[in-house]
Amino acid sequence: MTQAPVALITGASRGIGRAVAMGLAQDGYQTILVGRSRRTLEQVAETICREAAQDDDLSPLVVKLDLSDVDHVDQVLGPVIQKLGRIDVLVNNAGQYIQGSLDMSCKDLERLLRVNVTAQVAVLQTVVPMMKAQGSGHIFNVASRAGKVGFEGVGGYCASKFALAGFSESLYRELVPQGIKVTTLCPGWVNTDMGVAAGCTLDAGDIIQPEDLYKTIQWLLSLSPGACVKALVLESPKSMA
Numbered sequence: 001m002t003q004a005p006v007a008l009i010t011g012a013s014r015g016i017g018r019a020v021a022m023g024l025a026q027d028g029y030q031t032i033l034v035g036r037s038r039r040t041l042e043q044v045a046e047t048i049c050r051e052a053a054q055d056d057d058l059s060p061l062v063v064k065l066d067l068s069d070v071d072h073v074d075q076v077l078g079p080v081i082q083k084l085g086r087i088d089v090l091v092n093n094a095g096q097y098i099q100g101s102l103d104m105s106c107k108d109l110e111r112l113l114r115v116n117v118t119a120q121v122a123v124l125q126t127v128v129p130m131m132k133a134q135g136s137g138h139i140f141n142v143a144s145r146a147g148k149v150g151f152e153g154v155g156g157y158c159a160s161k162f163a164l165a166g167f168s169e170s171l172y173r174e175l176v177p178q179g180i181k182v183t184t185l186c187p188g189w190v191n192t193d194m195g196v197a198a199g200c201t202l203d204a205g206d207i208i209q210p211e212d213l214y215k216t217i218q219w220l221l222s223l224s225p226g227a228c229v230k231a232l233v234l235e236s237p238k239s240m241a
Contacts, residue, residue: 004058006084008032008077010067010123011094013040015192016142016210020091021060023214025052029089031060032080038064067094067119068111074126081127086134090127091217092120093142097194101155109156116160121167131180138181140217141168145188148233161186165231172230183220184231187213207236 007024011017012033025031025048033041045060061084065076081087096115098108120141131137146154147161168184175182189207212234220229 003086004028004030005088006030006032006086007089007091008034008081008087008123008127009091009093010034010120013037013044015194016187016190016213017091017093018044019210020093020214020217022048022052023211023218024089024091025058025060027218028058030058030084032063032084033060034063034065034067034077035094036064036066038062067123068115070114070118070122073119073122077123077126081130087127087130087137089138089140089217089221090123090131091140091142092123093140094119095142095144095160095194097157099154099157101153104156109159112156112160113163116157117163117167120164124171128175128180131175132178135179137179138183138221139168139171139175140183140185140220141165141171142185142187142213143168145186145233145235147184148186169230172228176228179225181220181228183229185213185216185234186231187234188236206238208234 007029009017009021009031012021013035021031021033021044033044035041041062045062048060061080063076063080067073096112098104098112100108141164143165144161146158147165150158165184168182172182187208191204191207191209216232216234
């Protein structure tokens with residue numbers, strides 16, 4: 001029997017990560033759900049088992065991991081990846097929002113950079129060797145429109161997302177020749193808890209939905225091996241200032 005493709009999703013307990021995990025599971029992927037709350041991840045896993053009509057062999061794997069503890073990323077994720085023997089898709093989605101620019105404490109800035117950049121790199125350092133060994137894979141680094149455009153009052157967050165976008169572009173140049181696609185996703189306002197916390201005042205129906213990110217990933221995965229998309233910006237027409 002052919003092994004199902006494997007997708008690892010960070011920040012899988014809610015918002016974009018949850019929507020992507022649900023969608024990929026319905027598409028027949030074995031999913032690895034990574035996040036800080038085991039209880040919430042297990043709820044997502046239960047929903048997938050109930051709604052995705054998967055075989056028991058494809059039940060999601062739940063991995064409790066605080067990605068800000070970068071020293072433990074490989075220690076926790078490495079054995080899971082080795083057990084499955086392959087990773088076809090990585091959705092590097094986990095992230096944090098803290099408001100502020102010059103008024104932000106250096107401690108908060110360091111945390112933003114650790115969660116939004118260093119943690120993503122730590123995950124990549126664990127996953128990419130497996131993709132290189134198999135000669136294939138697709139990495140989706142979820143940055144933000146704030147990784148393309150600087151906005152007033154969120155200099156720290158923008159800096160972290162610009163950094164992730166820059167790192168992703170370097171990886172694109174390095175890995176595409178080895179058969180590994182790298183795409184940076186840069187959504188504007190998304191209908192998530194983080195969007196609300198960041199101060200979005202638009203109606204929920206007027207902004208990007210988490211499922212739109214899954215549909216974007218689904219489309220990108222459907223492209224031929226000769227088609228690579230380096231970065232993609234998603235905007236809501238009511239928030240294009």
